[in-house]
Amino acid sequence: MKTALIVDDSTVTRTLIRAAIEDIEGLDIEEAHSGFEALKVLPRQSFDIILVDINMPDINGLELLNFIKTNDQYKAIPVIIISTESSEEDRKKGISLGASGYLTKPFSPEDLQEIVRKHLNL
Numbered sequence: 001m002k003t004a005l006i007v008d009d010s011t012v013t014r015t016l017i018r019a020a021i022e023d024i025e026g027l028d029i030e031e032a033h034s035g036f037e038a039l040k041v042l043p044r045q046s047f048d049i050i051l052v053d054i055n056m057p058d059i060n061g062l063e064l065l066n067f068i069k070t071n072d073q074y075k076a077i078p079v080i081i082i083s084t085e086s087s088e089e090d091r092k093k094g095i096s097l098g099a100s101g102y103l104t105k106p107f108s109p110e111d112l113q114e115i116v117r118k119h120l121n122l
Contacts, residue, residue, distance in 0.1 A: 002120050003028045003046065007038040007064065008053040008082070013105070017051055017082065020109035021116050035059025039067065047077055049119055051112075054083040054090065062097060069098030078119040082107060 004027055008014045014031050022029060030045070032038040036058040038050075050068065054061035061081060068074045078100035083090065086104040094102050101115045116122075 001026055001028050002048040002122070003030060004116065005030050005032060005038065005041065005047045005050045007032045007035060007050065007056070007061070009034055009056040010053070013053065013082075017112065020107075020112045021051075024113060024116060024120075024122060026122070027116070027120070035061065035064040038064055042068075042074060049116060050077055050079045051082055051116075052079060054081060054085050054094070062093065065094065065097045065099055080115055080119065082112070 004021060006014050006017045006029060018029055021027060030041065032041050035056050039059065052061040052064055061083065065079050068077060068079055080101040080103060081094045081099045082103045082105060084105045091102045100119055103112060103115060
């Protein structure tokens with residue numbers, strides 16, 4: 001069983017992401033409503049992929065990504081940014097911090113499933 005962590009302050013967006021990937025066989029899904037909550041959840045369980053928004057209160061997605069990628073315990077986890085920030089500068093910043101992928105909102109469920117499957121080798 002693989003486990004995904006969805007980190008987004010929008011309940012609607014978390015629900016849309018969950019709906020897009022919940023049909024992937026063998027995937028368990030957890031959610032965090034902020035970067036701060038994600039930091040509390042990370043040590044409690046093992047995750048195989050993290051899907052994160054950039055724009056969040058307290059700790060934003062890029063700060064969370066930086067924490068994950070500079071921490072030996074978590075740095076191997078693929079992190080996919082899903083954001084309304086669609087500029088090439090934002091994409092480059094996310095990738096330079098270690099994001100494995102970058103998907104802009106609105107996204108198609110098929111595109112998200114494809115990215116998740118690819119990074120989980122499913």
